Amino acid sequence: MRILVTGGAGFIGSNLVNALLSAGNQVGVIDNMSTGSVANLHPAAWFRSTDITSPQFAAVLAEFAPEVVVHLAAQSSISASEADPVHDRAVNVGGTEAVARAAAAAGARRVISASSAAVYGTPVSLPLGEADRKAPDNPYGASKLEAESVLAAELRPTGVDFASMRFANVYGPRQNPYGEGGVVAIISGRIAEELPPVINGDGSQTRDFIYVGDIVSAIMLASEYPGELALPGEDGPAYNLSTGTETSITMLVQAMRGPGGYFGPVEHASAVSPGVPRSALNPGKAHEVFGFTARVGIEAGLARTVGWFKQF
Numbered sequence: 001m002r003i004l005v006t007g008g009a010g011f012i013g014s015n016l017v018n019a020l021l022s023a024g025n026q027v028g029v030i031d032n033m034s035t036g037s038v039a040n041l042h043p044a045a046w047f048r049s050t051d052i053t054s055p056q057f058a059a060v061l062a063e064f065a066p067e068v069v070v071h072l073a074a075q076s077s078i079s080a081s082e083a084d085p086v087h088d089r090a091v092n093v094g095g096t097e098a099v100a101r102a103a104a105a106a107g108a109r110r111v112i113s114a115s116s117a118a119v120y121g122t123p124v125s126l127p128l129g130e131a132d133r134k135a136p137d138n139p140y141g142a143s144k145l146e147a148e149s150v151l152a153a154e155l156r157p158t159g160v161d162f163a164s165m166r167f168a169n170v171y172g173p174r175q176n177p178y179g180e181g182g183v184v185a186i187i188s189g190r191i192a193e194e195l196p197p198v199i200n201g202d203g204s205q206t207r208d209f210i211y212v213g214d215i216v217s218a219i220m221l222a223s224e225y226p227g228e229l230a231l232p233g234e235d236g237p238a239y240n241l242s243t244g245t246e247t248s249i250t251m252l253v254q255a256m257r258g259p260g261g262y263f264g265p266v267e268h269a270s271a272v273s274p275g276v277p278r279s280a281l282n283p284g285k286a287h288e289v290f291g292f293t294a295r296v297g298i299e300a301g302l303a304r305t306v307g308w309f310k311q312f
Helices: 011-022 057-064 078-083 085-105 139-158 183-192 212-224 249-260 284-290 298-310
Strands: 002-006 026-030 046-048 068-071 110-116 161-167 169-171 198-200 209-211 238-241 267-269
Touching: 002 011, 002 057, 011 026, 011 212, 026 057, 046 057, 057 085, 068 085, 068 212, 078 085, 078 139, 085 110, 085 139, 110 139, 110 212, 139 161, 161 212, 169 183, 169 212, 169 298, 183 198, 183 249, 183 298, 198 249, 209 212, 209 298, 212 238, 212 284, 238 284, 249 298
Parallel strands: 002 026, 002 068, 026 046, 068 110, 110 161, 161 238, 169 209, 198 267
Antiparallel strands: none
């Protein structure tokens, strides 16, 4: 297939691009390189440095003429969304609208868009299903939820198939260990530098950690799925991509000691407030519809990730 990936020079995007190329697809990448890396770009991928909110975006996408568009480009920093919610919404909502319109105009048959567990906010019960309450705790979660609605509003009338994929906490090689990078990347980076890991709060908070390779597999399965992803109903266009399992931050650090060769002290910092105390997403719908099951266990995924960080 001809598959275009927005944000294809980033953490998840570049892992996806490499896998798509290895599977024999023709792959295009559009990335404004604000957080993407030139080192992540595969030489066999068609590439254009363009912003999804720019007036030129639709013409650039049409140049590649994709059959499938995987939309990963986003403003993904929670603190940045709180500091500038207008910009956050412009990128996540306006950008998704632009991608949907450009894909339809270019004749794409399917758009797969990245959403987030942040759309749920603080859960009432676990694991969260797609139809459960959505009450985002921050502008980022709110913009990703609105982006899901915009995607549906733009594409349902066109006949282009679509889906929003709600990612749990993704980790793995190529993730940025600085700033607001995922906790696995941050801890991996510190262990690689022989610095003590830092846990915010008491470490009892849980997340649903999913290895980037499983996210890649899910997107590839969804891209190839012969049926319709955009099922009718409130949760029709959305799918959780997750393991369904809670892992505490304390358990996470303990599991990373062996692979990282670190057996020193662990530091604690003040809890990030308000913060979601526990989180896990039910991946059953994705399994039922397009056959996705997370296959990389937390121990194996952490070993691969820490090993990658220790190479540098």
